[in-house]
Amino acid sequence: MIIAIDGPAGxxxxxVAQRLARRLGLRYLDTGAMYRALTxxxxxxxxxxxxxERLASVAADMEVGMEHVSRRRPPYRVFMDGEDITSAIxxxxxxxxxxxxxxxxxxxxxxxxxxxRMAAGGGVVVEGRDVGTVVFxxxxxxxxxxxxxxxxxxxxxxxxxKDGHDVSLHTIQQEMVRRDYLDTTRQYNPLKRAxxxxxxxTTGENVSQVVGRLSSLVKERAAREAR
Numbered sequence: 001m002i003i004a005i006d007g008p009a010g011x012x013x014x015x016v017a018q019r020l021a022r023r024l025g026l027r028y029l030d031t032g033a034m035y036r037a038l039t040x041x042x043x044x045x046x047x048x049x050x051x052x053e054r055l056a057s058v059a060a061d062m063e064v065g066m067e068h069v070s071r072r073r074p075p076y077r078v079f080m081d082g083e084d085i086t087s088a089i090x091x092x093x094x095x096x097x098x099x100x101x102x103x104x105x106x107x108x109x110x111x112x113x114x115x116x117r118m119a120a121g122g123g124v125v126v127e128g129r130d131v132g133t134v135v136f137x138x139x140x141x142x143x144x145x146x147x148x149x150x151x152x153x154x155x156x157x158x159x160x161x162k163d164g165h166d167v168s169l170h171t172i173q174q175e176m177v178r179r180d181y182l183d184t185t186r187q188y189n190p191l192k193r194a195x196x197x198x199x200x201x202t203t204g205e206n207v208s209q210v211v212g213r214l215s216s217l218v219k220e221r222a223a224r225e226a227r
Contacts, residue, residue, distance in 0.1 A: 001026070003125045003218060004132035004139035008191060009095075009179050010152030011145045012202050012210065017127040018076050019211045024125070024218065028076060030066060031115050031128030031135065035102040036089035037064050037080045038111075042101060043093060049100050056106035064114070092160070092167055096175060099182035108134075108189050129183055132194035141221050142197035143214060151203045152176055 003026070005017045014030055021028035038059050041047075047054055065079045077086045088094070101107060108130075115135050119126055126135065132142035147155075153173035160167055183191040193199060198217065202210050 001141070001218075001222070002119065002122050002136050002139045004136050004142045004194075004197070005125065005127040005145060006129055006132050006143070006191070006193070006197065007127075007145035008129075008152065008183065009176055010156040011147050012155065012207065013127045013145050015207050016145060016202075016210050016214065017125045018074070019207060020214050020218075021125040023211060023215050027119075027124040028066065028068070029115065029119055029124055029126045030076070030078070031111070031126060031131060032098075033066070033078045033089060034064050034111055034114065035107075036094050036098050037078065037085060038062060038107070039094050039098045039101045040085060040089050040091075041080065043097065049097060052104040052106050055101060055104060056110050059107055059110040059114075087163060090159070090163065092165060092175075095179070099179050099186075103182065103186040103188065105188040129191040130189040132197050133192060134189045137194070140225075141218050142194050143200050143217075144193040144197040145200045145202060145210075147201060147203040149173060149176060149180070 003020070005013050007013050017030070018028055038055065041058060041062060042049060042055060047058065049055070063081050067077050067079065068075055069077050074086065077084055078089060079085065112135050115126070119136070128135070132139055132144070150173065153169060153176050156176065157167070157169045157172050160172070200210065200214065
């Protein structure tokens with residue numbers, strides 16, 4: 001089974017997808033983290049973020065992996081060329097530029113190929129912004145997770161505060177609105193809900209409630225398929 005979870009920034013996709021994967025005994029793949037890893041590398045190497053061919057070349061050579069490390073928090077760690085970049089890719093600078101990097105068709109094409117290879121064989125929960133529409137259009141179950149902009153900004157503000165980032169809630173909300181616009185209006189593979197994706201609004205709900213709801217829906221689908 002392949003479970004696709006899409007949605008805007010700060011909707012809770014990562015946390016929900018991780019816990020859902022653990023509950024169902026499946027692997028987990030964060031496609032957004034892959035674009036963040038590329039953005040981090042581009043910023044470190046002072047690559048022009050409008051240089052599509054150079055970025056695509058870097059994406060092709062870059063080794064990105066995800067591991068579950070039970071003794072760490074968060075337990076799912078992201079590695080780029082062997083370096084643990086889990087915290088680095090969540091920086092404000094990376095967040096501000098990842099939509100620009102991920103808007104290039106050549107970059108997205110290279111990343112989609114990587115994502116399909118990483119999820120080969122199924123048994124995985126994949127989350128991102130075009131998983132159900134582009135990467136796995138035939139996924140067994142598709143969810144589109146969202147929440148109000150204010151709710152998403154509050155969640156991201158709490159996350160950044162925990163990581164020691166000093167940034168105002170107002171600034172985060174402004175950046176989130178900007179990113180929503182860039183993600184939904186880009187010409188190539190924009191963020192949108194797949195026609196067959198179940199809409200899940202998480203405003204006012206905690207993670208356990210959302211995961212429980214998704215888990216029940218997945219099990220119902222599996223039961224129907226087994227008849």
